[in-house]
Amino acid sequence: MQKRKAVVLLSGGIDSATCCAIAKKEGFQVSALTFEYGQKHLIEVQRAQALGKALGVEQHVVMKLDLASLEGSALTGAGKIPHGREDPTKCGIPPTYVPARNTIFLALALAFAEAKGMEAIYVGVNCVDFSGYPDCSPEFLEAFRQVAKVGTKAGVEGRAPQIKAPLLYLTKAEIIRRAYELGVDLCLTHSCSDPDPAGRACGTCDSCILRKKGFEEAGLPDPTVYAEKANS
Amino acid sequence: MQKRKAVVLLSGGIDSATCCAIAKKEGFQVSALTFEYGQKHLIEVQRAQALGKALGVEQHVVMKLDLASLEGSALTGAGKIPHGREDPTKCGIPPTYVPARNTIFLALALAFAEAKGMEAIYVGVNCVDFSGYPDCSPEFLEAFRQVAKVGTKAGVEGRAPQIKAPLLYLTKAEIIRRAYELGVDLCLTHSCSDPDPAGRACGTCDSCILRKKGFEEAGLPDPTVYAEKANS
Numbered sequence: 438m439q440k441r442k443a444v445v446l447l448s449g450g451i452d453s454a455t456c457c458a459i460a461k462k463e464g465f466q467v468s469a470l471t472f473e474y475g476q477k478h479l480i481e482v483q484r485a486q487a488l489g490k491a492l493g494v495e496q497h498v499v500m501k502l503d504l505a506s507l508e509g510s511a512l513t514g515a516g517k518i519p520h521g522r523e524d525p526t527k528c529g530i531p532p533t534y535v536p537a538r539n540t541i542f543l544a545l546a547l548a549f550a551e552a553k554g555m556e557a558i559y560v561g562v563n564c565v566d567f568s569g570y571p572d573c574s575p576e577f578l579e580a581f582r583q584v585a586k587v588g589t590k591a592g593v594e595g596r597a598p599q600i601k602a603p604l605l606y607l608t609k610a611e612i613i614r615r616a617y618e619l620g621v622d623l624c625l626t627h628s629c630s631d632p633d634p635a636g637r638a639c640g641t642c643d644s645c646i647l648r649k650k651g652f653e654e655a656g657l658p659d660p661t662v663y664a665e666k667a668n669s
Numbered sequence: 670m671q672k673r674k675a676v677v678l679l680s681g682g683i684d685s686a687t688c689c690a691i692a693k694k695e696g697f698q699v700s701a702l703t704f705e706y707g708q709k710h711l712i713e714v715q716r717a718q719a720l721g722k723a724l725g726v727e728q729h730v731v732m733k734l735d736l737a738s739l740e741g742s743a744l745t746g747a748g749k750i751p752h753g754r755e756d757p758t759k760c761g762i763p764p765t766y767v768p769a770r771n772t773i774f775l776a777l778a779l780a781f782a783e784a785k786g787m788e789a790i791y792v793g794v795n796c797v798d799f800s801g802y803p804d805c806s807p808e809f810l811e812a813f814r815q816v817a818k819v820g821t822k823a824g825v826e827g828r829a830p831q832i833k834a835p836l837l838y839l840t841k842a843e844i845i846r847r848a849y850e851l852g853v854d855l856c857l858t859h860s861c862s863d864p865d866p867a868g869r870a871c872g873t874c875d876s877c878i879l880r881k882k883g884f885e886e887a888g889l890p891d892p893t894v895y896a897e898k899a900n901s
Contacts, residue, residue: 470739498738498739499738500735500738500739501735501738502734502735503732503733503734504780506730506731506732506733507702507730507732507777507780507781507784530822530825534822535780536779536780536781536783536784536821536822536823537776537777537779537780537783537817537820537821538780539820540776540779540780540816540820540821541773541776541777541780543776544769544772544773544775544776545739545769545773547768547769547772548736548739548767548768548769548770548772548773549739549768551768551769552739552768571819571820571821571822571824571825572820572821574819574820576819576820577816577819577820580812580815580816580818580819580820581816581820583812583815584772584809584812584813584816585769585772586812587803587806587808587809587812588769588771588772588803588804588806588808588809588812588813589768589769589772589803589804590762590766590768590803591768592803593762593803
């Protein structure tokens, strides 16, 4: 029997890596899809590639996406990165928001899944320990599922790829525990929005704060290598 | 007072060109967005550029989109093009269907519109004289509007770009009449899915058949240059 196929949006962070391990655990033959869309730090893409290998994905597509051609800074995260905010989950949508990013990523994953006859798309969005991005919300996912259902050939034929977001309602600590259980090598993941030139995490941006808090609450060792200033 | 801004998805065909003229008529300062996504015939992109110029758009972005990296043929229209079908509107979804194409195009237009503070996105989809693509349906548009509403910062702040499809319920003849009224130079438009090397229309693919029928029903001269075999 042919194995059921799924695509996982793999960014290099904890959430998407865990999502990828869950997809495998749920019995799918997994392809990973990563976008090089003009992130300031290519370390994200490198880590995604390392994770894909470590997690044993069948195929890893890294697609270049020239969002900069859509006119500039707001689309490639050049907004000022906030540092030292105590609880990023309560600060509204931060300047690191990239317009319609997950809509674009899911649209491309949908095309990929449909073209390859895949059954599911896994996306690591989360609406608990997150920065308030609207394209990580349950309402957004539900709206996108409807797009897949009525806007594709597969969908109108009753076999739209399912859009699975298994981490949606988990805390960061729960995600980290799940990652440990599934044997995800969290050393390979990268979360920081503002790493130093050596790729070490700043320790003070929203992503670092949420990540640190997650490891603390999970009571598990944090393998993150922080830049020196972050430890001072 | 600053003029209201809109982006128009401009493909080089009659519908998107007419849509562009409508957006201008409705008072918008118009940017055009065209994708070079691996179409077999780059004439579409050339015509879109000529139309943008003729219609006086403020800015024309031609974005390269490497859909081929998403694994192949089904995404770049290598399906066999049907010829000589009497009524393409009654034949179901044809092999020229490109998975999730309009979802991808609208997602990128949404990012562009949000980044530039635009009020509207114009798209030339039509569900009357069309080939049965699911991503041209009213249900699809409605689902995508919901994505824009709940999945963007602009949307949750109550100012999601409107997604306007002024041609949705028009026949091809009505669209052509509207184009004439608005002074669109239809000589510049290209519809054929299977042109000869000189860019002349085949006259027998679904797009050519719908176009010819449109001009006939509108009672207006068809400026299309057909390849010789099409006249024999």
